Amino acid sequence: MTAEAHKLPLGQRLFPRRQHDRIGSKVLFVLTLIPMILLIAITVALVIKTLPLLREYSLASLLGGTEWKPLKGLFGYLPFISATLWVTILALVIAVPPSLLTAIYLSEYASKPLRSVMKPILDLLAAIPSVIYGVWGMLVIVPWVQNKVIPFANSFPNGFPLLNTDNPTGFGILSGAIVLAVMVAPFIVAVTNEVLTAVPEGIRHASLAVGATRLQTIQRVLIPSTRQGMFASVVLGFSRAMGETMAVLMVVGNVVQMPGSILDAAYPLPALIANNYGEMMSIPMYDSALMGAALILLVMVLILNIASTLILRRLMGRVRRAW
Amino acid sequence: MKHWRFKRRHISEAIVKFFMLLSFLLVAASLISILWTILSKGLPALSWEMVSQTPKGGYYLGKEGGILNAIVGSLLLAGGATLIALVISLPIALFLETYVMKTRWARYVRLTMDILWGIPSIVYGAFGFTLMLSLGMRASLLGGIIVLALLEIPIMTRAMDEVIRLVPEELSHASLALGASKLETALKVTIRQMMPGIITATLLAFGRGIGDAASVLFTAGYTDRIPTSLSSPTASLPLAIYFQLGTPYPEVQQRAYASALILTLIVLAVSLGSRLISARLSKYINK
Incomplete structure (x- = not known):
């Protein structure tokens, strides 16, 4: 033993490995603080940046205002908030029924080979970058809306509810919603599938054994016991869709207005931030207003996210998740 | 009836x-x-020129050049970010499994990860940009790497946390029973069993990082040159696609499609690669 070793405390000299363990656990513990610090830092930074705006304008005038004219000092978020809601809700209306049906089909009916083919397909859909979905939307969905849906909508002499528009381009809420729907569908399928797989086999067997068909088992046994989980997976998809930037930005038209129909162009919150941040820093309050948009988006997403996560957690405990 | x-x-x-x-x-x-x-x-x-040259003068008007700047930029951004995220995520995942397991603290950390995972990348981008402004940083490779790393940490940690649970408890019990400390068990036993999962998680995060545009939009900037240092602005593939698509010239839009193909191929290769590697490695794992 060297001279230095004698200077160490007795415990450390006798049990250096235990000491390493103690130090190691402390270092690792500090690392787990990073995510919490990050979450708090993001929220605090956005709030601080928005404060100058909140001092000048009332919250009601910001959230309820329909005029967005930074040069005149008018910052109404309502067109952006409603655009975000229109696009996201329509996307879910399109995506949820096929997604839930696909998930049920995969977990209850599909053969093993089909299931093993579908898993990589869902993984690939989830892996494709959003800008690629945007390119696809511009090349396939926008022309389809322009050449098929808009003439169809205009063929009604008195107009059709939610389909009236004077926007002839095809860039609009419907295009954005279709692209978003394709983006969130694999996600909803994966989560729902996971929830369904967590239901014990025995319950299905019991139902089938007393003479129920597969469908009756699904209706009376599986859906009631997984209703919450399905709901949570839809809410999680909703929050994903809400924050999606690039794909939507490329096909939604980006016109500041209160949308009146699903064929109108709109300007969702993420697009507002992406298109304007980093430029117009000379206009007073503009950067504060854009940070405010990020804050609104964050709050909307956090509420949905925390709610759905808590539901899923309670439902599945530490069951592993696939997404 | x-x-x-x-x-x-x-x-x-x-x-x-x-x-x-x-x-x-x-x-x-x-x-x-x-x-x-x-x-x-x-x-x-798609042509060899596209992937082997940087944009020449008048590239965005349809003159010659390629998008090598964006390819290299994207690989550097996503590579750097994935490295940082790995250094932070792996210890967190190990700690959650080895030391705290089912305690309340572990639940909080996991909940935070889930919440962070759901935050849109544009919010990360806006946050990163404010942070950089207050530190006096310009749009740069380093800024982009840091913001992408923040985005990737929850993705990677969650993916690792999933696989780490599949490591049989008996193995770590055996290791502990032989007198190894928890740290030694984590570093010498658990981590080896996790290897396929670590690789899958890393590639998953890399794929997400390389495809993300909203977070690097303000933080990494855009340039026609290949970055030479951490402080130089850096182009990325998603933004290259977006900008080229926004020009009115059909030749340039064609190149946007070619760039989209390149990005898709990279992402698909990463996704398939992670499958193959983890399938190959999982043979050597105790189940």
């Missing part, structure tokens, strides 16, 4: 099954449509 009811429930079963199959085909068809669109539009415009 009995006969009729018997029939009815079988008919409804068939109808519902038909709709399920239809939805399933719809989901599969949309993937095929995306891949086909990108392939058929991108392939004709």
Whole structure:
């Protein structure tokens, strides 16, 4: 033993490995603080940046205002908030029924080979970058809306509810919603599938054994016991869709207005931030207003996210998740 | 009567099954449509010049050049970010499993990860940009790497946390029973068993990082040159696609499609690669 070793405390000299363990656990513990610090830092930074705006304008005038004219000092978020809601809700209306049906089909009916083919397909859909979905939307969905849906909508002499528009381009809420729907569908399928797989086999067997068909088992046994989980997976998809930037930005038209129909162009919150941040820093309050948009988006997403996560957690405990 | 009811429930079963199959085909068809669109539009415009040169003067007007700047930029951004994220995520995942397991603290950390995971990348981008402004940083490779790393940490940690639970408890019990400390068990036993999962998680995060545009939009900037240092602005593939698509010239738009094809190929290769590697490695793992 060297001279230095004698200077160490007795415990450390006798049990250096235990000491390493103690130090190691402390270092690792500090690392787990990073995510919490990050979450708090993001929220605090956005709030601080928005404060100058909140001092000048009332919250009601910001959230309820329909005029967005930074040069005149008018910052109404309502067109952006409603655009975000229109696009996201329509996307879910399109995506949820096929997604839930696909998930049920995969977990209850599909053969093993089909299931093993579908898993990589869902993984690939989830892996494709959003800008690629945007390119696809511009090349396939926008022309389809322009050449098929808009003439169809205009063929009604008195107009059709939610389909009236004077926007002839095809860039609009419907295009954005279709692209978003394709983006969130694999996600909803994966989560729902996971929830369904967590239901014990025995319950299905019991139902089938007393003479129920597969469908009756699904209706009376599986859906009631997984209703919450399905709901949570839809809410999680909703929050994903809400924050999606690039794909939507490329096909939604980006016109500041209160949308009146699903064929109108709109300007969702993420697009507002992406298109304007980093430029117009000379206009007073503009950067504060854009940070405010990020804050609104964050709050909307956090509420949905925390709610759905808590539901899923309670439902599945530490069951592993696939997404 | 009995006969009729018997029939009815079988008919409804068939109808519902038909709709399920239809939805399933719809989901599969949309993937095929995306891949086909990108392939058929991108392939004709793809050339060796595209991937081997940086943009020359007048590139965005249809003159010659390529997008090597964006390819290199994207690889550097996503590579650097994935490295940082790995250094932070792996210890967190190990700590959660080895030391705290099912305690309240572990639950909080996991909940935070789930919440962070759901935050849109544009919010990360805006946050990163404010942070950089207050530190006096300009849009740069380093800024982009840091913001992307923040985005990737929750993705990677969650993916690792999933696989780490699949490591049989008996193995770590055996290690502890032989007198190894928890740290030694984590570093010498658990981590080896996790290897396929670590690789999958890392590649998953890399794929997400390389495809993300909203977070690097303000933080990494854009330039026609290949970055030479951490402080130089850096181009990225998603933004290259977006900017080229925004020009009114058909030649440049063609190149956007080719760039989209390149990005898709990289992402698909990463995704397939992670599958192959983890399948290969999992042979050597105790189940």
